[in-house]
Amino acid sequence: MPSKSPELEKVPTRGGLSLKELAAHVGLSQATVSRVINQSATTHRIAAGTQKRVLEAAATLNYQPNVFARGLRNKRSFTVGVIVPEISEGYATAVLGGIEDVLLLAGFFYFVVSHRHRAELLREYPRLLVSRAVEGIIAVDSALEEEIPVPVVAVSNHTRRRSIVNIELDHLLAARYALDHLQRLGHRQIAFIKGQTFSSDTRLRWKAIQQVAADLGITIDPRLTVQLSGTGLGAEPGRAATVELLERGVAFTAIFAFNDLSAIGAITALHEAGIHVPAQISVVGFDDIPGAATNNPALTTVRQPLHEMGRTAATTLLQLIQGEDSDKPRAPIRILPTFVERQSTGPIPKAKA
Missing domain, CATH: 3.40.50.2300 (Response regulator)
Structure with missing residues (x-):
């Protein structure tokens, strides 16, 4: 039976991995590892290679941040709200997949609400989410008409407001x-x-x-x-x-x-x-x-690239929550499409003789 690698033998297998233990495993300070995990590496100019090493180790060792303790200590909820038109096959679920990838790695919990194109729900949901102490909101193909007292990132919204960062396709x-x-x-x-x-x-x-x-x-x-x-x-x-x-x-x-x-x-x-x-x-x-x-x-x-748009939206929101880029203009983030040719298109039918 093959033996475990020396590095993995040093990692605790009971009770979950602590931030201190993760930092020791990758040979970095707890502060550096915390900044990478909490999406503030850019602000602190942490090298891309270092970020990759921390994130890969966290994924391999199934590191789970203690969000409850962290929230009590910092008086934060580490929770965001996501507003979608509906949850069904296609657009919304693909975007949600990208959002989830980023939020789970950052140790954030999220609420998802679907308004089914009902105007009264679209007006009410942001207030309900804020009342539940979310730190930010991601709106997917949902036009928000009112000002919201937390950071907001919108995927395919196109509403031009200083308080909203838009993720838009070209x-x-x-x-x-x-x-x-x-x-x-x-x-x-x-x-x-x-x-x-x-x-x-x-x-x-x-x-x-x-x-x-x-x-x-x-x-x-x-x-x-x-x-x-x-x-x-x-x-x-x-x-x-x-x-x-x-x-x-x-x-x-x-x-x-x-x-x-x-x-x-x-x-x-x-x-x-x-x-x-x-x-x-x-x-x-x-x-x-x-x-x-x-x-x-x-x-x-x-x-x-719906999954990428979801990841970009979540990453941008976490940066705003951390106070990054707060003094910069919130210009739309442009995403480029690609074209996929399959079997549903062909040459124009030839005219019959």
Whole structure:
């Protein structure tokens, strides 16, 4: 039976690992290790290599900060609130995964509340979270209208306020990826499925599509533009929007959908109408949710790095809670998309002789 390495034999196996023991294990001071664990390494100019060594050791040895004792000692809650529209497959869960990665490592607890697009809940939840002593709030695709007395980071909010730091996708680049791809395949008659009016991304993404279409010489036909309606989850809103497009009787060869779920719904509607994807109509989605790659056909999509956006939001919030960058302008943090070509797009159908 192989023996344990000398380093691991020195690590306690009962009662959890203390900060002092973790510091001794990596050969650093408790203060340095604490600053890395508590996301304030940047302020104290701790080298990236040192940060990596501490974090890897903490993960390997399953170090768990004593948040309760730390909170009593510092009169802090080490808790944040996260506000999302709903918790379902796709956008919100991917962002939450990134948020969770950072908060758990930092020893923070978090509350998640979903407002289901109800205005009264969206107004009330920030107050309820603050009343429960959260030290900050992350809002995911949720427009906050009132001032909040704790740091706030918003993912896809686009509200320009001094008190909110926004994490935003480059929608112009995203639109260019999708429309340039369709144009190179020969598509000119493109249908568009816009997002619901309540989504923070809808207006900005549509504005970007219009600008890029004009740059590329693509005409947007109002008869080939539909908008998702209702607050239903899943692919059904996209299926209903595509049925409406087909009923209008205006020919098109491609669909650019607001998100992957609506794109999957569009493919379902096309299949129900006996239309083959992509031989007859190509479909492009947006987000690259886990189900996009396993859909039939696998979905071509603009990949929004949702997990990274969640990690960036949580890291930024912890920096604000620690008082870092408090004197700097809170400019939006821009995140770049990528493009994933799969089997739901193809060349424009050849005209029959």
